[in-house]
Amino acid sequence: AAPWNDPGAKPLIRFEGVSKRFGDFVAVDQVDLAIHKGEFFSLLGASGCGKTTLLRMLAGFETPTEGRIFIDGVDMSAVPPYERPVNMMFQSYALFPHMTVEANIAFGLKQDRLPQPVITDRTKAVLDLVQMGKFATRKPHQLSGGQRQRVALARALAKEPKVLLLDEPLGALDKKLREATQLELVNIQDRVGVTFVMVTHDQEEAMTMSSRIGVMNSGRIAQVGTPVDIYEYPESRFVADFIGAANMFEASVRQSGTDQVVVNCPELAHDLIIAHNDMLPEGTPVTVMVRPEKVAISRDKPAEGLNWAQGVVADIAYLGDVSIFHVRLESGHRIEALQTNLRHTDERKLTWEDPVYLSWHPANALVLTK
Numbered sequence: 288a289a290p291w292n293d294p295g296a297k298p299l300i301r302f303e304g305v306s307k308r309f310g311d312f313v314a315v316d317q318v319d320l321a322i323h324k325g326e327f328f329s330l331l332g333a334s335g336c337g338k339t340t341l342l343r344m345l346a347g348f349e350t351p352t353e354g355r356i357f358i359d360g361v362d363m364s365a366v367p368p369y370e371r372p373v374n375m376m377f378q379s380y381a382l383f384p385h386m387t388v389e390a391n392i393a394f395g396l397k398q399d400r401l402p403q404p405v406i407t408d409r410t411k412a413v414l415d416l417v418q419m420g421k422f423a424t425r426k427p428h429q430l431s432g433g434q435r436q437r438v439a440l441a442r443a444l445a446k447e448p449k450v451l452l453l454d455e456p457l458g459a460l461d462k463k464l465r466e467a468t469q470l471e472l473v474n475i476q477d478r479v480g481v482t483f484v485m486v487t488h489d490q491e492e493a494m495t496m497s498s499r500i501g502v503m504n505s506g507r508i509a510q511v512g513t514p515v516d517i518y519e520y521p522e523s524r525f526v527a528d529f530i531g532a533a534n535m536f537e538a539s540v541r542q543s544g545t546d547q548v549v550v551n552c553p554e555l556a557h558d559l560i561i562a563h564n565d566m567l568p569e570g571t572p573v574t575v576m577v578r579p580e581k582v583a584i585s586r587d588k589p590a591e592g593l594n595w596a597q598g599v600v601a602d603i604a605y606l607g608d609v610s611i612f613h614v615r616l617e618s619g620h621r622i623e624a625l626q627t628n629l630r631h632t633d634e635r636k637l638t639w640e641d642p643v644y645l646s647w648h649p650a651n652a653l654v655l656t657k
């Protein structure tokens with residue numbers, strides 16, 4: 288099992304009640320967080336939620352107003368940035384323009400007074416790691432944006448930190464290059480085994496790259512989990528809404544059992560049955576969440592035992608691989624359903640104003656109480 292699934296495993300990084308205030312403004316609010324050795328951990332959140340501040344406190348560039356940060360069991364409070372076993376990967380524009388690629392990498396190692404043979408070996412090893420060996424004698428302006436990014440990564444890894452910090456590392460790259468670089472970065476992380484902590488506002492990026500994600504909201508950690516946890520089992524309306532697309536309905540509990548709950552949902556004209564393990568008192572206000580890809584759309588009445596709703600097609604967005612249908616219910620509420628566009632379909636294509644049924648399995652919806 289991965290160490291982050293093992294409650295007994297000792298984390299490499301631990302935040303304990305960490306807060307940061309700038310004057311009256313609370314940028315980071317009582318964060319408790321454990322990150323394990325070998326993780327690719329992402330801090331994900333909207334602009335201003337405090338993720339960069341949290342990362343900078345780990346690096347030692349900011350001092351917590353409250354709380355403590357431990358790395359490998361050592362309290363970092365009195366440890367200056369350059370003595371911490373962490374290194375920050377800066378954007379590629381932080382490379383020295385007048386130095387060659389290899390000189391850029393060797394620079395920090397020389398400052399650390401490492402012997403020349405070690406410097407030479409390490410420089411070569413990290414350049415090979417990022418597949419930039421051939422470009423060792425070029426200067427940054429003779430490289431593409433993606434290549435410069437790799438050099439920046441090599442420079443950060445050359446110091447062999449226990450933890451590598453990355454703040455929006457792919458922000459400067461265009462979409463295609465970004466997607467390719469995401470997989471490459473994960474691959475490199477996997478090979479070197481260094482713990483990566485990345486800040487991003489891009490949920491797809493976080494989902495693609497991370498072992499676990501910490502979703503942040505207004506200085507707090509809203510939820511920590513694997514990409515699957517965060518997407519399939521969000522614990523709050525905020526996380527459900529922030530990650531991916533979500534259909535949400537306000538409802539109230541009618542009946543609660545040991546493995547399912549029946550809720551009344553005014554917008555849907557009838558009750559829903561949802562798989563749920565906690566007993567909820569009758570009348571509890573809840574939000575029902577179902578992802579668009581879990582909603583089937585059909586002309587015919589769905590099978591017994593499924594949750595369903597009736598409406599008309601209000602909008603269709605054709606995205607090539609999938610189409611997104613917006614279905615308007617009688618209440619005026621809209622439900623989004625996603626369909627994969629298969630190659631051979633004989634059925635008559637759905638079009639605007641077609642009457643349709645929507646349906647989903649009780650296990651494919653969630654009841655949220657927070």
Ligand code: ATP
Nearest residue numbers: 309312314332333334335336337338339340341488
């Ligand atoms: P972004 O993605 O936009 O960088 P973020 O989630 O990384 O956002 P932070 O940079 O951590 O956010 O900033 C969190 C909040 O703290 C913001 O509202 C910011 O304005 C504020 N803040 C950050 N640094 C300072 C500072 N030195 N002085 C005052 N306020 C600050």
